[in-house]
Every structure is written in structure tokens, then in C-alpha cells.
Amino acid sequence: MYSAKDIDNCASDPCPFDGQVCVDFTDAYACICPPGTGSCATDFVFHNVVEQDKCYHFSKFPWTHQDAVANCAEIGGQQPDMKEPREHQWIVEYLQTEIGTSSWTALKTPPPSLVQSYASAPFAQPQWIVPDVYGPFDLCVMLDSTNNYTGKYVACTERYGFICTTAAAPCSPNVCQNGGNCTFCFSGFGAYSSFGSFFQCACPSGYTGTFCDADIDECLSSPCQHGGTCHDQIDSYSCQCGLGYAGDSCEIDQDLCAIYPCPDPLVCVETGDFISCHLPHPMARLAPARCGPSSCPTGWTCQEAGRDAYSCIP
Known part of the structure; x- marks a missing residue:
């Protein structure tokens, strides 16, 4: 029986940017930028992040609203509509701390509705208005970086970065090691998706690294x-x-004298990391305190200190 041989689609090093990781699939490959990769063009082009099981792509490219919507769709996502207060707050906080530029949102005004007062039946669309939904009179909403990222109506033809979101999906195959769970985001494979697609490994305790391949020291x-x-x-x-x-x-801090007591009738005194055994004062002249085979713990050195004492040094 003929069996097709799996070809390594990453063997030719097809990814265009330093820091991108090529992940091989059966009939395709993906060039992905792990979060936090400093050399992967992420610091000045875009940021990718997973939050609450959703993927977010924050682009710094200056697109028109029309191009932003198209590029977002190309990588398999959509612009967030900012309806949920928690999501709105998180997006604004992330823009403030990580991005620093104004960004388009999904909100957009409908085409203007104009009527002629002298006509008995107004035209549905005045002839001098471009029928394109991105005509010159359309207004779109962006989050204004100069005003605490408050929503602001501007002409759709102006150029700003944009936000794109999609649901997080498990990787197939799971490229994370040591029990890590892989999340893949933005599945589009168009020209722009080489920037947008990325994966993230949620590592178990004790491991770190792009693929959870590094043991935390x-x-x-x-x-x-x-x-x-x-x-x-x-x-x-x-x-x-x-x-x-x-x-x-x-x-x-243990009591060495409790662990290694001196032979009776000697009294133990701990001094730093060694002990001294000496005769009590009333017995000082009765018998000398001398080093013997059992004077100190095994492996310690016995050192006499005159007639009345000796030290045990480890």
C-alpha cells in the first residue's frame, strides 16, 4: 500500500521575520510570533494577546477604516463592538499601557439620510452622494489616544491602527511540551496573516518558554x-x-548542643558553627577535660583548650 510521506513545510525557513516560529502542519505551515518575542517585529508593528478565551490583535499600521475591516477579516477575525463594559475597559487599559496609538473600533455611523424639502417624494439616495458605504460623508469611530481613548467620530478615510478579535481555539497539533496547552489565534493565511497569526502556550507550574520547554529554575x-x-x-x-x-x-537555627551534647560531666557551649566542652567551675581541678575517641561527634576534630576544656570543630 502506498503511504504518502509527510513533508516538513518549515524546512525551507519560510518565515519572513526574525523571531517568528514556523509550525509545520500536514499540508501547510504557519509563521507565528510568540507573545513577548522582542525580535519578532511585535514591538513596533503589532501586539497579540489572549484574554478571557478571546484573541486580540492590536495593529499599529495606519489603515483606513475600510482597510482595517478587510485586514481583520483576512486573518479570520472581526473588530470588537465594545458593547461589554469589562471588555471595553480591558481594551482601553491595554491601549494605554502597551500600544499608545489611536485605534479603530467596529462602530460606524450609517450613511447620511438627506431629503429634499420641496419634493413630494424624497429620493432614496441623492445623486451627489457616493453610494459606497465608505463614501466621503461617512463617519467612523476610533479610540482617541489624545483623550484617554474616548470614542471619537472621524472620517472613515483617516488612518489609524485597529483592533481585531476572535475566539481562541486549541492548536492542532498541540505544539506545547510538558503538558502545556496551546491556543491558536487568527487562522487566516492571506498576505497580512503572516503578521497576525500566533499561538500561545499555557504552561504548567514549573515550566516556561515559547513551547513550555524550559524548566523554571x-x-x-x-x-x-x-x-x-x-x-x-x-x-x-x-x-x-x-x-x-x-x-x-x-x-x-538548631541548638548544636542539643544535637551533639558533651559527655558528662562536661558542659556544652555553642560558639558559631562549633561547640566547646568544659568542666563546671567546682570540678575544674578534679579531672582534666581531654580529647578522646568519643569526645566529639564522628568526623569532627577535637582541639584541647588547656586543662579544663576542648572544642569540637566540624
Whole structure:
């Protein structure tokens, strides 16, 4: 039986911009810009973002309203009509903080209705008005960057950026690794869609990167205290604590004398990271405090300090 061989449509490196990622499909490919990719022309051309299961494309290209609607449709989306207060507020906040330029919305006035007062039956359309819905007397609405992005009526032929939205869809195939979930936005494949199409991986805890392919190093924040050694794990870390410290982050200062008591009748005194064993004052002349085989914990060094004391040094 003949079996068609899958061709890698990304082998020729077809994507035009640095930072774009080519994703291979069975009979096609997509050039997509991961969010936050600084070299993918996103910083000065457009922004893509997923919010509340919807995809948003914020273009900075100066289009007329007619061209903005056409380009939005070309990448499989539509301009938001700004009816929902939450969506309206979020869009305005994003424009203010990330975009900085005026943008078209979906709102547009209908063609003007003019009548002749002297006529018994007015014409449906005066002959001197262009029948195109984007005729010279049409007004469209844009969000004005000079006035807190308040909606403003302007001529449809003026040029501003635009907003485009569509429902978020799962990628097929899911290109995200380590259990990440892929969302693909704007499925059009026209000339403009090489700018608009993009995907986003929602990574599980402990992973990051465009494809959730990078393990987050939880040790970067230096969570281990008191000189403890940090060992990175998936979505967690472990600390190898120094002598006298315990706890998940080596935050507990332990009593060395409680852990390593001196032999009777010697009294233990903790000094830094070592202990000293000495005779109580009334017994100071009865018997010397000398280093012996069991004077200190195994592996520690015993160092005598005169007749009445010695130190155990790890």
C-alpha cells in the first residue's frame, strides 16, 4: 500500500521575520510570533494577546477604516463592538499601557439620510452622494489616544491602527511540551496573516518558554538561607542545609548542643558553627577535660583548650 510521506513545510525557513516560529502542519505551515518575542517585529508593528478565551490583535499600521475591516477579516477575525463594559475597559487599559496609538473600533455611523424639502417624494439616495458605504460623508469611530481613548467620530478615510478579535481555539497539533496547552489565534493565511497569526502556550507550574520547554529554575531566587545549597526540581527546590540549620529553606537555627551534647560531666557551649566542652567551675581541678575517641561527634576534630576544656570543630 502506498503511504504518502509527510513533508516538513518549515524546512525551507519560510518565515519572513526574525523571531517568528514556523509550525509545520500536514499540508501547510504557519509563521507565528510568540507573545513577548522582542525580535519578532511585535514591538513596533503589532501586539497579540489572549484574554478571557478571546484573541486580540492590536495593529499599529495606519489603515483606513475600510482597510482595517478587510485586514481583520483576512486573518479570520472581526473588530470588537465594545458593547461589554469589562471588555471595553480591558481594551482601553491595554491601549494605554502597551500600544499608545489611536485605534479603530467596529462602530460606524450609517450613511447620511438627506431629503429634499420641496419634493413630494424624497429620493432614496441623492445623486451627489457616493453610494459606497465608505463614501466621503461617512463617519467612523476610533479610540482617541489624545483623550484617554474616548470614542471619537472621524472620517472613515483617516488612518489609524485597529483592533481585531476572535475566539481562541486549541492548536492542532498541540505544539506545547510538558503538558502545556496551546491556543491558536487568527487562522487566516492571506498576505497580512503572516503578521497576525500566533499561538500561545499555557504552561504548567514549573515550566516556561515559547513551547513550555524550559524548566523554571526555582533556585534563582536563592531561597536557601544561612549558606544552604539549593537543588532545583520541577516546580520546587530542595535545600542542603549547613551544620546547625534545618527546615525547607534552612531557616531554622538548631541548638548544636542539643544535637551533639558533651559527655558528662562536661558542659556544652555553642560558639558559631562549633561547640566547646568544659568542666563546671567546682570540678575544674578534679579531672582534666581531654580529647578522646568519643569526645566529639564522628568526623569532627577535637582541639584541647588547656586543662579544663576542648572544642569540637566540624
